[in-house]
Amino acid sequence: VVDLGMPNRTVLTTCAYCGVGCSFKAELRGDELVRMVPYKDGGANEGHSCVKGRFAFGYATHPDRQLKPMVRERITDPWREVDWETAINHVAERMKDIQARHGVGAIGGITSSRCTNEEVYVVQKMVRAAFGNNNVDTCARVCHSPTGYGLKQTFGTSAGTQDFKSVAQSDVIMVIGANPTDGHPVFASRMKRRLREGARLIVVDPRRIDLVRSPHIKADHHLQLAPGTNVAVVNAMAHVVVTEGLVDMSFVDSRCEDFDAWAEFIARPENSPEAVAEITGVPAADLRAAARLYATGGNAAIYYGLGVTEHSQGSTMVMGMANLAMATGNIGREGVGVNPLRGQNNVQGSCDMGSFPHELPGYRHVSDDAVREVFETLWERPIVPEPGLRIPNMFDAAVDGSFRGLFVQGEDIAQSDPNTQHVTAALEAMELVVVQDLFLNETAKFAHVFLPGTSFLEKDGTFTNAERRINRVRPVMAPKTGMHEWQIVCEIARAMGYPMSYPHPREIMAEIAATTPTFAGVSFDKLDKLGSVQWPCNDSAPEGTPTMHVDAFVRGKGRFVQTPFVPTRERSTRKYPLILTTGRILSQYNVGAQTRRTANVAWHKEDVLEIHPHDAEVRGIGDGDEVTLASRVGTTSLRAVLSDRMPVGVVYTTFHHPVTGANVVTTENSDWATNCPEYKVTAVQVGLRHSG
Ligand code: SF4
Numbered sequence: 001v002v003d004l005g006m007p008n009r010t011v012l013t014t015c016a017y018c019g020v021g022c023s024f025k026a027e028l029r030g031d032e033l034v035r036m037v038p039y040k041d042g043g044a045n046e047g048h049s050c051v052k053g054r055f056a057f058g059y060a061t062h063p064d065r066q067l068k069p070m071v072r073e074r075i076t077d078p079w080r081e082v083d084w085e086t087a088i089n090h091v092a093e094r095m096k097d098i099q100a101r102h103g104v105g106a107i108g109g110i111t112s113s114r115c116t117n118e119e120v121y122v123v124q125k126m127v128r129a130a131f132g133n134n135n136v137d138t139c140a141r142v143c144h145s146p147t148g149y150g151l152k153q154t155f156g157t158s159a160g161t162q163d164f165k166s167v168a169q170s171d172v173i174m175v176i177g178a179n180p181t182d183g184h185p186v187f188a189s190r191m192k193r194r195l196r197e198g199a200r201l202i203v204v205d206p207r208r209i210d211l212v213r214s215p216h217i218k219a220d221h222h223l224q225l226a227p228g229t230n231v232a233v234v235n236a237m238a239h240v241v242v243t244e245g246l247v248d249m250s251f252v253d254s255r256c257e258d259f260d261a262w263a264e265f266i267a268r269p270e271n272s273p274e275a276v277a278e279i280t281g282v283p284a285a286d287l288r289a290a291a292r293l294y295a296t297g298g299n300a301a302i303y304y305g306l307g308v309t310e311h312s313q314g315s316t317m318v319m320g321m322a323n324l325a326m327a328t329g330n331i332g333r334e335g336v337g338v339n340p341l342r343g344q345n346n347v348q349g350s351c352d353m354g355s356f357p358h359e360l361p362g363y364r365h366v367s368d369d370a371v372r373e374v375f376e377t378l379w380e381r382p383i384v385p386e387p388g389l390r391i392p393n394m395f396d397a398a399v400d401g402s403f404r405g406l407f408v409q410g411e412d413i414a415q416s417d418p419n420t421q422h423v424t425a426a427l428e429a430m431e432l433v434v435v436q437d438l439f440l441n442e443t444a445k446f447a448h449v450f451l452p453g454t455s456f457l458e459k460d461g462t463f464t465n466a467e468r469r470i471n472r473v474r475p476v477m478a479p480k481t482g483m484h485e486w487q488i489v490c491e492i493a494r495a496m497g498y499p500m501s502y503p504h505p506r507e508i509m510a511e512i513a514a515t516t517p518t519f520a521g522v523s524f525d526k527l528d529k530l531g532s533v534q535w536p537c538n539d540s541a542p543e544g545t546p547t548m549h550v551d552a553f554v555r556g557k558g559r560f561v562q563t564p565f566v567p568t569r570e571r572s573t574r575k576y577p578l579i580l581t582t583g584r585i586l587s588q589y590n591v592g593a594q595t596r597r598t599a600n601v602a603w604h605k606e607d608v609l610e611i612h613p614h615d616a617e618v619r620g621i622g623d624g625d626e627v628t629l630a631s632r633v634g635t636t637s638l639r640a641v642l643s644d645r646m647p648v649g650v651v652y653t654t655f656h657h658p659v660t661g662a663n664v665v666t667t668e669n670s671d672w673a674t675n676c677p678e679y680k681v682t683a684v685q686v687g688l689r690h691s692g
Contacts, residue, residue: 007034014471015053016456019342021465043532050185056598060455070450092495094432098405108135111355112410113344116461118508120353122489129381130498134388138355145674146309147340150318156555161337163467163546169335171298176204177307208645221290228681229280232565234320236276240291248329262560299335312568315673320563342466349464358387362516395426405432414442418666418677452481461505468534576683610643610652626689634664
């Protein structure tokens with residue numbers, strides 16, 4: 001234990017882990033960070049925190065951090081440390097050379113949901129203005145891109161409808177494909193407080209998560225569906241609402257469109273609870289009871305996670321939930337709504353900032369002439385009106401040889417993206433992979449240039465949390481690398497012939513506000529004065545918007561969309577008889593690059609496979625045995641833990657450790673609308689691992 005003494009200064013900043021976005025006072029003695037104290041006036045957390053935000057900040061000063069830029073010609077060569085100017089010029093020259101030989105579209109970039117809005121904004125600007133294409137995507141591709149698509153189609157904007165406080169007004173809480181106690185602990189505390197006060201709870205999840213049964217809380221209904229059948233469940237609930245006369249017709253008539261055609265669709269026999277019970281394994285009576293509770297129990301709110309989005313019908317399911325909320329009038333006031341629990345601290349922001357290949361900042365399509373003109377006038381460069389490549393398309397094009405250079409900002413795609421073999425083949429095929437990160441992560445094994453990044457303690461900017469709350473991130477220390485990430489990106493753009501510079505991130509935010517109507521009223525001065533604001537923040541809502549769609553939907557009328565259930569093509573077979581689904585654990589965060597370099601790793605040293613005792617017994621597997629986990633795309637090994645949280649036939653693991661590499665077995669199946677990978681359904685076989 002190092003005694004750092006009493007702190008003598010504090011800096012108010014924001015947690016760099018999950019999408020709750022808790023505010024903290026970083027207490028320092030000199031330049032040493034002594035502790036992180038949750039801030040009592042933090043809009044998202046009101047003085048609360050979890051074990052990650054409070055204790056897991058040591059990664060920022062971990063000796064594994066690489067602080068100098070490095071280059072190498074081939075990925076088999078040793079790294080060579082260089083100065084910043086050399087590294088930046090090298091990246092610019094190589095990118096330009098690739099474009100000269102293979103075309104403007106042969107390079108692209110991936111933004112990070114762990115970087116600030118300002119850092120993300122400059123990357124998408126570099127791609128559009130300096131690279132001259134729209135080949136920019138975000139890690140939201142692999143998590144909440146279906147949220148973006150589904151909520152935009154139905155409500156008109158790609159974001160959750162409520163603020164976290166709103167849950168205190170909920171009478172019925174429906175948690176679908178999310179595990180808030182592990183993934184979003186501080187919001188889970190708010191939710192549990194409301195449940196202890198008497199709110200009713202519906203959990204839709206193949207796994208018996210803690211919320212189903214924990215001290216003082218018991219779910220009224222746990223719809224333990226077969227993985228991959230979400231859409232059938234939500235359709236069955238809507239079927240009950242429509243056929244039992246539970247529709248809020250005054251809301252529907254005044255606020256929505258396309259209801260009649262949807263109601264005709266949803267009333268069909270194939271959407272009845274009895275038909276759906278066959279598909280999902282959820283008893284019809286439970287589906288009916290849950291639907292009645294949701295429709296008649298008072299204010300009903302939906303909170304959902306990646307168990308909704310990471311499916312071949314992820315976008316369909318998001319629209320299915322929106323349909324259910326509109327049909328019952330559960331939109332536009334406190335205590336209701338459809339709310340994604342975003343995984344990463346700034347995944348909302350990275351999407352808001354135009355990190356999608358088809359959308360400029362503020363979710364406006366690149367084909368919109370008027371929107372493009374705003375940016376073209378300011379940036380003094382033409383913007384391509386056609387969408388660019390999504391991440392999986394970049395990988396496919398790399399394997400085909402038409403995509404040759406990639407800038408990766410703070411993402412470990414070699415560990416986090418599905419079907420690792422395909423990802424690494426794509427990375428190996430590229431001429432130039434540039435990784436900007438804190439650590440030499442799994443992706444850096446395939447990189448030709450490593451640009452050291454900054455931790456949240458060195459950043460100056462903003463994060464936007466899952467409730468659209470824009471929080472300030474203030475620097476506790478100067479960048480250990482000597483340069484801010486946004487400065488590096490600007491310098492690469494400049495070296496490629498596109499001058500781009502800002503005196504400070506506040507000017508980047510000023511540009512965002514000038515170009516993006518939902519951010520028009522946001523400034524660092526306002527954030528410093530108010531603490532935080534929730535977008536839309538503009539002349540109509542100068543102090544932000546806690547609840548959306550109050551008098552009208554962003555698109556005008558809420559739109560009912562028909563959502564037929566289509567089974568995933570991933571099926572259990574004689575060879576792969578079990579279905580694997582994946583999730584997170586409280587003490588670790590995503591691929592673990594940060595939390596594995598803190599004391600938290602002691603609590604969760606490895607990823608394990610949860611398997612039902614029956615499935616284990618028939619395979620001769622005992623608790624703690626090493627097992628192989630194989631799918632049609634890959635094989636890994638890990639330790640088995642016997643658990644009846646999963647039903648017979650379903651196994652579960654986490655993905656925090658590269659040595660296990662759960663994504664070695666996940667497949668290339670993806671959401672039909674957005675290509676979000678189907679991490680949640682993989683047919684696998686499990687067997688005892690035989691050494692030697
Ligand atoms: Fe950080 Fe999320 Fe924990 Fe809050 S709940 S302290 S944002 S990890």
